[in-house]
Amino acid sequence: MHKDETHQHMHSYGIFILVWLGLLTLTGLTVAVAGINFGALTIATALTIAAIKSYLVLSIFMHLRIEQKVFRIFLVVALFFFIISIVLLFSDYSFK
Helix, strand or coil: CCHHHHHHHCCCHHHHHHHHHHHHHHHHHHHHHHCCCCCCHHHHHHHHHHHHHHHHHHHHHCCHHHCCHHHHHHHHHHHHHHHHHHHHHHHHHHCC
């Protein structure tokens, strides 16, 4: 990547502050959800909030949007195997 391409895609401090505030809000929401009994949806809700927070960190703070395509493919493959592991874990847990 050239210097000019990276500089064009950099975010302003305002965006970083807004994302940080969003992450704080989502963390507070995670804590609030942990105290509420949604039954089977409690874990799904917490994982959904965690996925949103992960997306924000990866795309904004780690600048994933401006990375090369190969790096994004590796990330998708890793996420695919992580999701398979989670599905297998919860399917095993549900039969106990």
